[in-house]
Amino acid sequence: MKGVLATDKRGVRELGAEEMVGWDEVTQGVVLPSFDQPIGNAALLRPEERAYSDFNSYTATVASWRVIKPVYNRDICIDCQNCWVWCPDTSIISRDKQMLGIDYDHCKGCGVCVEVCPTNPKSLLMFAEAEAPEDALAKWPEKKKKEKKD
Amino acid sequence: MAITSIKNLKEFSTNNERLEGAHLLCPGCAHSMIVRELLNCTDDNLVVATNTGCLEVSTAVYPYTSWDTSWIHIGFENAATAAAGAEAMYKARKRKGTLKDPDAPVKFVAFGGDGSTYDIGFQWLSGAVERGHDFTYICLDNENYANTGGQRSSATPTGAHTSTAQAGRVSYGKKQKKKDMVAIMAAHGAPYVAQLSPNKWKSMAKGFQKALETEGPCFINTVSACTTEWKFDPKDTIHVTDLATDSLMFPIYEIINGTELNILYRPKNIIPVEEYLAAQGRYRHLFKPENRHVIDMIQKEVNEKWEYLQRREEARV
Numbered sequence: 001m002k003g004v005l006a007t008d009k010r011g012v013r014e015l016g017a018e019e020m021v022g023w024d025e026v027t028q029g030v031v032l033p034s035f036d037q038p039i040g041n042a043a044l045l046r047p048e049e050r051a052y053s054d055f056n057s058y059t060a061t062v063a064s065w066r067v068i069k070p071v072y073n074r075d076i077c078i079d080c081q082n083c084w085v086w087c088p089d090t091s092i093i094s095r096d097k098q099m100l101g102i103d104y105d106h107c108k109g110c111g112v113c114v115e116v117c118p119t120n121p122k123s124l125l126m127f128a129e130a131e132a133p134e135d136a137l138a139k140w141p142e143k144k145k146k147e148k149k150d
Numbered sequence: 151m152a153i154t155s156i157k158n159l160k161e162f163s164t165n166n167e168r169l170e171g172a173h174l175l176c177p178g179c180a181h182s183m184i185v186r187e188l189l190n191c192t193d194d195n196l197v198v199a200t201n202t203g204c205l206e207v208s209t210a211v212y213p214y215t216s217w218d219t220s221w222i223h224i225g226f227e228n229a230a231t232a233a234a235g236a237e238a239m240y241k242a243r244k245r246k247g248t249l250k251d252p253d254a255p256v257k258f259v260a261f262g263g264d265g266s267t268y269d270i271g272f273q274w275l276s277g278a279v280e281r282g283h284d285f286t287y288i289c290l291d292n293e294n295y296a297n298t299g300g301q302r303s304s305a306t307p308t309g310a311h312t313s314t315a316q317a318g319r320v321s322y323g324k325k326q327k328k329k330d331m332v333a334i335m336a337a338h339g340a341p342y343v344a345q346l347s348p349n350k351w352k353s354m355a356k357g358f359q360k361a362l363e364t365e366g367p368c369f370i371n372t373v374s375a376c377t378t379e380w381k382f383d384p385k386d387t388i389h390v391t392d393l394a395t396d397s398l399m400f401p402i403y404e405i406i407n408g409t410e411l412n413i414l415y416r417p418k419n420i421i422p423v424e425e426y427l428a429a430q431g432r433y434r435h436l437f438k439p440e441n442r443h444v445i446d447m448i449q450k451e452v453n454e455k456w457e458y459l460q461r462r463e464e465a466r467v
């Protein structure tokens with residue numbers, strides 16, 4: 001049951017030394033472990049301290065779902081963590097109460113983080129997927145006078 | 151007991167995630183917002199049961215799992231049964247002294263959609279709660295059978311268009327009322343029952359923690375805005391949820407021991423239900439002149455429910 005690689009083409013499998021069995025060949029009692037070694041309670045370990053197995057979706061990516069992406073501007077961010085609590089895809093990387101950036105392997109580009117960001121101008125904005133981060137930052141809007149509530 | 155701090159969002163954000171990305175829920179889906187919050191509000195070991203529905207099919211697509219907790223998938227009607235069974239076995243093994251780590255704190259949690267909770271798993275949930283298992287059941291209420299194409303459930307509210315309660319020339323969508331699942335679960339005498347919403351993250355985290363810490367069966371109905379079937383832009387999930395709680399279409403409250411009702415959120419400005427309905431494609435037809443009476447009826451029912459909840463809170467019965 002080894003040899004699966006992270007791929008954003010789900011269903012297409014990368015064949016390693018040993019071929020993975022198809023879903024219809026899996027027999028009762030087979031375990032797809034989330035981690036390569038038993039790690040105990042994952043709540044006590046940061047992601048970077050965990051031995052993720054190839055079966056953990058952490059090792060996969062959905063980056064190809066995006067047509068637009070959020071870009072993060074550290075200069076304006078107040079580390080409120082609104083984006084962290086409401087991201088549906090565990091894609092806001094926060095450590096020690098600080099927002100560090102976006103996990104572009106798992107972000108689907110929904111735009112929720114931008115909507116809930118409270119700064120003026122926003123510290124997160126959506127750009128075309130192909131836009132280089134430095135170009136996006138160069139285009140950042142100025143502080144708006146007063147935002148009209150719609 | 152390893153409840154994590156929810157004093158403010160900064161502290162809350164220091165928790166280590168136990169739901170991984172690259173699950174296949176739609177962009178902007180509220181299911182995973184709610185699940186992440188549950189997993190982040192405790193450091194205890196968790197045994198999670200999830201029955202068929204969007205959450206289950208999207209977080210366990212072979213060969214991947216998005217769960218860093220123990221996780222059981224079971225048939226559509228049996229989230230409560232699986233959690234109850236695991237809890238009963240855990241207790242028995244603890245008694246017999248056959249647990250590897252008998253002192254490790256473990257909590258049992260079940261996630262079900264509204265289709266499974268309100269309809270198809272109803273009797274199994276009722277049974278598990280009546281038997282008194284120590285577990286927390288969380289309904290991800292998106293008011294339809296989303297995973298199979300948006301059929302109506304008994305959680306679908308009056309006037310909503312669904313694929314099996316269509317709006318058109320002769321119908322304004324679902325004609326029946328939404329089942330009051332919170333009241334039904336409270337009537338079981340469950341020690342903790344609540345309706346919570348992810349836009350109000352703090353009251354949701356507090357409620358989750360209360361449920362996990364309360365011994366016995368706890369039930370929480372959570373508002374899970376569904377971008378695909380409610381028909382709104384994925385970026386607006388929290389905005390639409392704000393409209394849901396501020397129009398009182400989804401009042402936020404808890405009921406302790408079947409009687410003590412506490413309102414957990416009182417909107418400063420209560421907005422007309424019309425604003426909530428207008429934000430979603432599933433209610434678009436209600437804005438035709440011939441359907442005006444449906445909006446008025448919904449508003450009337452929301453007002454009456456709010457009045458009822460406030461009186462119950464006051465009366466402490």
Ligand SMILES: Cc1ncc(C[n+]2csc(CCOP(=O)(O)OP(=O)(O)O)c2C)c(N)n1
Nearest residue numbers: 202203204226263264265266294295296297
């Ligand atoms: C006994 C049974 N009936 C029907 C189905 C098909 N089915 C799978 S998921 C689903 C809809 C789930 O709806 P809900 O519980 O509301 O969860 P959601 O997908 O909306 O989150 C249905 C009807 C099934 N798997 N088992």
Ligand code: SF4
Nearest residue numbers: 087107108110111113
């Ligand atoms: S765009 Fe959506 S998925 Fe990406 S980081 Fe923002 S909230 Fe998360």
Ligand code: SF4
Nearest residue numbers: 077078080081083117
């Ligand atoms: S919501 Fe905005 S201000 Fe708050 S942490 Fe995220 S990027 Fe920073």
Ligand code: SF4
Nearest residue numbers: 176179204376377378
């Ligand atoms: S259909 Fe609705 S509930 Fe299902 S994944 Fe999409 S947004 Fe979430």
Ligand SMILES: [Mg+2]
Nearest residue numbers: 263264294296
């Ligand atoms: Mg549903």
